[in-house]
Amino acid sequence: MTRTMDYYEKQNNHPNHGVHNTDVGVSYTPSTDSPGLCAFILTIISYLLIIATFPFSLCLCVKVVQEYERAVIFRLGRLLKGGAKGPGIFFIVPCIDSYRKVDLRTVSFDVPPQEILTRDSVTVAVDGVIYFRVKDTVNAVTQIQNYSHSTRLLAATTLRNVLGTRNLAEILSERESISATMQSSLDDATDPWGVKVERVEIKDVRLPVQLQRAMAAEAEAAREARAKVIAAEGEQRASRALKEAAEVINESPAALQLRYLQTLGQISSENNSTIIFPLPIDILTHFLRKNNTESKEDD
Numbered sequence: 539m540t541r542t543m544d545y546y547e548k549q550n551n552h553p554n555h556g557v558h559n560t561d562v563g564v565s566y567t568p569s570t571d572s573p574g575l576c577a578f579i580l581t582i583i584s585y586l587l588i589i590a591t592f593p594f595s596l597c598l599c600v601k602v603v604q605e606y607e608r609a610v611i612f613r614l615g616r617l618l619k620g621g622a623k624g625p626g627i628f629f630i631v632p633c634i635d636s637y638r639k640v641d642l643r644t645v646s647f648d649v650p651p652q653e654i655l656t657r658d659s660v661t662v663a664v665d666g667v668i669y670f671r672v673k674d675t676v677n678a679v680t681q682i683q684n685y686s687h688s689t690r691l692l693a694a695t696t697l698r699n700v701l702g703t704r705n706l707a708e709i710l711s712e713r714e715s716i717s718a719t720m721q722s723s724l725d726d727a728t729d730p731w732g733v734k735v736e737r738v739e740i741k742d743v744r745l746p747v748q749l750q751r752a753m754a755a756e757a758e759a760a761r762e763a764r765a766k767v768i769a770a771e772g773e774q775r776a777s778r779a780l781k782e783a784a785e786v787i788n789e790s791p792a793a794l795q796l797r798y799l800q801t802l803g804q805i806s807s808e809n810n811s812t813i814i815f816p817l818p819i820d821i822l823t824h825f826l827r828k829n830n831t832e833s834k835e836d837d
Contacts, residue, residue: 577614577634584633598632603639608675611637622675638679644671644736647690651744652698660706663744666717668693668724674732682731689724689733696723706745713740 588595603609603624611618611628613635622640630637651665670689672678678685700720701709709716717738724735745753787797 580614580634581631584631587633588631595632599629600627601630601637602627606643607639607641609637609639610676610679611635617676617680640672640675640678642672642675644669645686647686647693648741649690649693649697651742652694652701654698654701656701656706656709657703658705661746662701662706662709664697664701664709664740665742666693666697666720666738666740668735669737670724670728670733670735672732673734677730677732685728685731685733688731689728689735692727693720693724693738696720696727699723709743716740 588599601609603626605625608622608624609628610622611630613631623637646667646669649666649668651663654662654664656662668689672685682688697720700716700723704712704716717740721735721738724738728735
């Protein structure tokens with residue numbers, strides 16, 4: 539009987555039968571003690587039933603897992619040696635074997651909004667998204683009951699713990715560093731479960747309405763202050779430019795006359811009913827001198 543069992547064990551793990559053994563979860567050590575006489579008898583009976591009902595028993599013995607899946611097999615409650623099975627075909631003994639499939643693809647989930655009190659005593663609601671995958675199939679099955687649910691709870695707790703040590707300004711401006719800190723903390727905590735946290739992102743930070751209004755008023759006041767400073771600097775530059783232009787025009791009377799003519803051209807281009815001509819003082823000096831000479835001759 540022992541030879542028969544060894545033969546079927548070799549047949550189940552033979553490469554010609556399409557079985558691919560993946561050494562995943564070698565950190566977990568199956569129990570090495572003897573299964574007992576009752577387990578031995580049940581195993582013999584199961585193999586005899588498979589042989590007696592062959593080939594109909596193949597429908598229950600042959601299982602298939604996809605490329606992104608692995609199967610962890612238990613025989614009478616004990617983990618089989620060799621780790622997880624797959625991808626491809628693997629064999630089980632229906633009466634004494636049970637197996638569990640584990641998906642190795644990356645899974646994402648949303649962390650519900652968490653009410654967090656920051657270090658500067660501001661209450662904010664923060665939510666995020668977590669990306670993780672199973673890297674150790676056996677540990678994900680044997681070390682924890684539900685690795686997905688446990689990872690979700692741990693992510694929400696870690697989000698509150700990490701953001702509770704930061705100020706509001708840091709939460710709003712340092713999201714990348716906060717995400718890296720959360721990823722490192724989650725990865726260390728889930729490593730014994732065979733779970734790898736690949737990415738953590740903070741989606742939204744919701745502030746109280748009163749705080750939003752106060753921040754908006756502060757930002758508006760800061761913008762108005764900057765606008766006034768920019769306007770004052772522009773006036774200062776313009777005054778200096780006008781001063782330099784006046785000094786240049788004062789050095790040349792002809793330039794002043796050209797400036798008068800330019801002003802007249804600008805006024806005439808507009809539809810105005812009244813036009814004021816700026817008269818240079820040099821034109822009036824000739825008439826003033828003439829009036830003075832005539833008054834002296836009369837005397």
